[in-house]
Amino acid sequence: MMVLEIIEYIIRLILSPPIFAPIIYPGLVTVLVILLSIIWVERKIAAKVQLRYGPLYVSKPIGGALQMLADATRFFFQEIIVPRDADSIAFLIAPAASLVLPLLPIVFVPAAPSFVAISVEYSLPLVLAISALTPIVIIVMAWAANNKFTIIGGIREAFMVIAYELSLFISALAMAIFYGTLNLEDIVSMQKSLPGVILNPLAAITFFVAMVMATSRLPFDIVEGEQEIVAGPFTEYTGILYGLVMGAGYVQLYILCLVFVELFLSGWYPYIGLLGEIYPALGGVSLFIKAYLLMVFIVFLRSVYGRYRLDQAISIGWKSLLPLSLASVFLSLGLLAAGVVI
Amino acid sequence: MNLREKIEEKLKDIATSIEYPRPDLIVIAVNRDRIMEAAQRIVELGFDHLASVEGVDLPKENAIEVIYHAESYEEELRNTIVELKTRVARDDPKLQSLINVWPNALYLERETWDMLGVVFEGHPELKRLLLPPWWDDIPPLRKDYKVKVEGIIVGTK
Amino acid sequence: MEQSSLTFRYKELERAWDGEKVYEVFIGPQHPASGHMRFIVRLDGDIIVNVEPDIGYVHRTMEKLAETKEYIKSIPLFERATIIDSNNITLGYVRALEKLLGIEVPPRARYLRTLLSEINRIASHLYGLGLAGIFINHSTMFMWGFGDREIWLQLAEELTGARLTHTYSIPGGVRSDLPQDFKDRALKAIRYMERRLKDYMKIFFNNPVTVARYKDIGILKKEDAKRLGIVGPNLRASGVRYDARLVEDYGAYREIDFEVPVREEGDALSRLLLRIDEIKISMDIIRQVLEKIPDGPILAEKYLRLIPPKLRKTMEETGRVKFPGLFASLRPPPGEATARVEMGHGEVFYHIISDGSPKPYRVRIVTPSFRNLLLLRYLPVGHRFMDFPAIYGSVDYFPPEADR
Numbered sequence: 001m002m003v004l005e006i007i008e009y010i011i012r013l014i015l016s017p018p019i020f021a022p023i024i025y026p027g028l029v030t031v032l033v034i035l036l037s038i039i040w041v042e043r044k045i046a047a048k049v050q051l052r053y054g055p056l057y058v059s060k061p062i063g064g065a066l067q068m069l070a071d072a073t074r075f076f077f078q079e080i081i082v083p084r085d086a087d088s089i090a091f092l093i094a095p096a097a098s099l100v101l102p103l104l105p106i107v108f109v110p111a112a113p114s115f116v117a118i119s120v121e122y123s124l125p126l127v128l129a130i131s132a133l134t135p136i137v138i139i140v141m142a143w144a145a146n147n148k149f150t151i152i153g154g155i156r157e158a159f160m161v162i163a164y165e166l167s168l169f170i171s172a173l174a175m176a177i178f179y180g181t182l183n184l185e186d187i188v189s190m191q192k193s194l195p196g197v198i199l200n201p202l203a204a205i206t207f208f209v210a211m212v213m214a215t216s217r218l219p220f221d222i223v224e225g226e227q228e229i230v231a232g233p234f235t236e237y238t239g240i241l242y243g244l245v246m247g248a249g250y251v252q253l254y255i256l257c258l259v260f261v262e263l264f265l266s267g268w269y270p271y272i273g274l275l276g277e278i279y280p281a282l283g284g285v286s287l288f289i290k291a292y293l294l295m296v297f298i299v300f301l302r303s304v305y306g307r308y309r310l311d312q313a314i315s316i317g318w319k320s321l322l323p324l325s326l327a328s329v330f331l332s333l334g335l336l337a338a339g340v341v342i
Numbered sequence: 343m344n345l346r347e348k349i350e351e352k353l354k355d356i357a358t359s360i361e362y363p364r365p366d367l368i369v370i371a372v373n374r375d376r377i378m379e380a381a382q383r384i385v386e387l388g389f390d391h392l393a394s395v396e397g398v399d400l401p402k403e404n405a406i407e408v409i410y411h412a413e414s415y416e417e418e419l420r421n422t423i424v425e426l427k428t429r430v431a432r433d434d435p436k437l438q439s440l441i442n443v444w445p446n447a448l449y450l451e452r453e454t455w456d457m458l459g460v461v462f463e464g465h466p467e468l469k470r471l472l473l474p475p476w477w478d479d480i481p482p483l484r485k486d487y488k489v490k491v492e493g494i495i496v497g498t499k
Numbered sequence: 500m501e502q503s504s505l506t507f508r509y510k511e512l513e514r515a516w517d518g519e520k521v522y523e524v525f526i527g528p529q530h531p532a533s534g535h536m537r538f539i540v541r542l543d544g545d546i547i548v549n550v551e552p553d554i555g556y557v558h559r560t561m562e563k564l565a566e567t568k569e570y571i572k573s574i575p576l577f578e579r580a581t582i583i584d585s586n587n588i589t590l591g592y593v594r595a596l597e598k599l600l601g602i603e604v605p606p607r608a609r610y611l612r613t614l615l616s617e618i619n620r621i622a623s624h625l626y627g628l629g630l631a632g633i634f635i636n637h638s639t640m641f642m643w644g645f646g647d648r649e650i651w652l653q654l655a656e657e658l659t660g661a662r663l664t665h666t667y668s669i670p671g672g673v674r675s676d677l678p679q680d681f682k683d684r685a686l687k688a689i690r691y692m693e694r695r696l697k698d699y700m701k702i703f704f705n706n707p708v709t710v711a712r713y714k715d716i717g718i719l720k721k722e723d724a725k726r727l728g729i730v731g732p733n734l735r736a737s738g739v740r741y742d743a744r745l746v747e748d749y750g751a752y753r754e755i756d757f758e759v760p761v762r763e764e765g766d767a768l769s770r771l772l773l774r775i776d777e778i779k780i781s782m783d784i785i786r787q788v789l790e791k792i793p794d795g796p797i798l799a800e801k802y803l804r805l806i807p808p809k810l811r812k813t814m815e816e817t818g819r820v821k822f823p824g825l826f827a828s829l830r831p832p833p834g835e836a837t838a839r840v841e842m843g844h845g846e847v848f849y850h851i852i853s854d855g856s857p858k859p860y861r862v863r864i865v866t867p868s869f870r871n872l873l874l875l876r877y878l879p880v881g882h883r884f885m886d887f888p889a890i891y892g893s894v895d896y897f898p899p900e901a902d903r
């Protein structure tokens with residue numbers, strides 16, 4: 001009798017949103033699945049464009065889908081080398097922090113109507129603010145490794161942050177002004193009939209480009225600039241530490257994609273009531289599908305573009321994105337003044 | 343005036359010999375101390391860059407022959423290669439550097455120093471180019487340097 | 500000769516820099532984008548003030564080794580300098596040797612040499628374009644360039660039996676005759692490549708990122724190009740119409756109607772686009788060669804006579820040359836000869852000195868990459884650090900070729 005009660009209690013605990021959201025969906029377990037699948041998808045798409053097979057030999061019948069699992073396993077058992085001149089404490093802590101910090105905002109991102117780990121009024125600025133902490137960790141990483149390439153990479157990261165961060169915030173703010181709330185859940189609920197991208201496409205474009213910059217995807221993978229600085233701030237990392245820093249970029253991509261979908265692509269609508277009856281989070285599965293497709297599109301950019309130069313990226317950030325994001329704020333204000341009501 | 347006449351007129355006072363071994367080749371030999379002057383005159387004729395700088399070791403005559411091959415991209419000159427050569431003593435191989443006459447002699451002369459030990463005076467960076475920095479044997483393109491043949495190793499202990 | 504270019508000085512290869520402020524970065528020899536060499540790049544902020552290429556990591560003493568071998572054995576040796584362009588690099592040596600020996604090459608052999616030279620040139624350019632893609636992290640251009648190069652390697656394999664180390668040109672001729680239906684396959688490859696070049700333009704050359712990265716970067720002025728003795732597409736992209744195929748009588752180029760493409764801009768993008776132009780011209784030359792190729796022997800009469808009649812018969816049946824015994828100890832008369840041949844990367848120069856013995860007294864080989872090395876020092880100065888790989892990629896530098 002006692003045992004059953006305990007099991008029931010545990011199940012209830014797991015299924016309660018404050019636990020389920022950060023641990024299972026849209027939290028850790030989902031992130032793990034995404035990490036294992038999106039890299040495979042990225043490589044497969046690139047292979048398709050480039051007339052090759054891509055990952056194949058691990059699990060041939062399913063097109064090498066387990067390749068990433070094999071790679072992760074290898075990372076786990078690889079030797080971790082700490083350079084002699086590195087600041088070893090910062091060197092070892094930074095990769096873990098670089099994975100945790102982008103993951104942290106997940107507790108404020110609603111996955112379905114009133115399904116969120118911590119419900120706050122100001123979830124939008126909180127999510128963006130926490131994800132803006134990651135560059136600091138990357139700069140710490142670059143400094144700790146004490147290598148010329150990592151330091152150049154760290155400086156590049158610092159330059160990039162000031163180029164995109166402002167536009168990212170302002171274009172998100174444009175939507176917040178229009179909807180009159182900073183709560184992501186409210187923003188989504190107001191997009192039930194009309195997604196935000198149609199009302200303010202300018203903000204959507206700016207946010208999208210800033211997002212690509214923030215996650216170091218091509219054509220802005222300047223921080224890792226392999227052809228000049230080997231792997232940028234990650235040059236000295238080996239084994240699982242490298243696995244962590246490599247994963248961190250995808251985690252940040254995932255979080256920002258969720259925010260993008262909630263700001264512009266009407267979040268979890270269409271809501272699937274049938275699944276929602278089984279468990280509330282499942283009803284908002286369209287949020288996940290949209291975010292995943294957006295991620296696939298962003299990783300597909302790898303097969304189309306080369307890399308911009310640092311100064312070109314910065315001038316795109318300051319000269320094009322910033323004015324565009326400011327214009328998007330005025331567009332929102334104009335829509336409000338014109339009396340557009342959802 | 344064709345090219346041969348021009349060259350003879352320009353260089354006859356300093357050249358020790360001017361030969362035409364092949365239709366596309368003019369060979370001018372000069373003394374070691376006139377090399378700069380000869381090179382400048384060849385540049386004035388239009389042969390403004392080098393195809394090669396080489397050294398030939400002549401142990402029997404106790405000399406190293408340094409050969410410059412100049413060519414031109416101009417349509418009327420491009421079919422010909424001008425070969426300017428001079429001899430330096432084998433035990434004290436010193437020659438004026440021509441990098442201010444032909445700028446692309448920079449690496450070509452450096453290689454010749456590397457491979458034959460000819461010292462180009464006035465060359466700003468005579469240091470190892472193709473050979474490893476710790477090379478302390480005699481210059482490898484001299485005839486008394488023997489190529490060490492590594493045997494084929496079969497089996498182990 | 501203008502006075503201005505005469506005063507070109509060594510010191511102009513770098514900018515004045517303050518030792519305190521300079522950040523020295525060692526790129527290579529173990530670096531994803533250095534190749535088999537090292538660059539010491541000195542940066543003042545993000546601006547390159549000085550680049551010092553440190554080469555020699557793949558030096559194989561080819562000139563010395565050639566002195567220890569019989570003439571014919573040096574052909575496979577030299578082709579290992581530029582394994583991606585092996586017929587062109589050995590052709591220079593064979594030409595110089597033929598001049599020393601005084602041999603005329605039969606017309607069919609000359610056409611066949613031209614055929615393989617152009618196949619090699621296309622493959623070499625595709626290799627260079629692929630690398631130019633990956634230097635700005637454009638992986639699609641990299642994979643496409645390398646993938647499509649395979650078509651031309653297969654053609655070369657059909658003709659010679661080897662994908663890379665063809666050892667095709669031999670003194671007095673070529674090693675094997677045209678296989679059956681080679682013409683159809685070559686024309687098919689040309690049609691495929693023409694289609695692909697359009698795709699390249701779409702995804703790479705007209706891509707805004709590529710244009711931003713390569714346009715107006717690393718400009719080589721016409722005067723400097725001449726003075727520094729730059730060769731190949733890098734020279735022609737600066738507006739100088741010079742090609743060793745125009746000056747040296749080798750292959751069938753005197754009988755073929757072709758144009759040497761030139762571009763005036765001299766920047767990195769024009770160097771890349773010029774390679775595309777050259778691929779088109781090369782395909783046109785291949786078409787003409789297949790059209791015009793005459794019948795006849797593929798080895799000089801002088802050597803053909805030395806082959807025993809029975810072997811000569813199998814030779815005619817199989818189309819593969821059996822080497823006459825004389826080849827083991829070719830003895831050119833004392834003298835010297837030079838030869839220039841246009842490779843994919845530019846002009847290769849050979850100078851052979853013979854003393855009448857079966858081994859050369861001295862062989863001098865100056866490869867195009869060795870001459871273009873100056874560009875790696877001269878062009879990046881004043882540019883941003885991220886431009887360095889772009890310039891390196893646009894020059895199509897091949898370290899094993901420069902190191903020999």
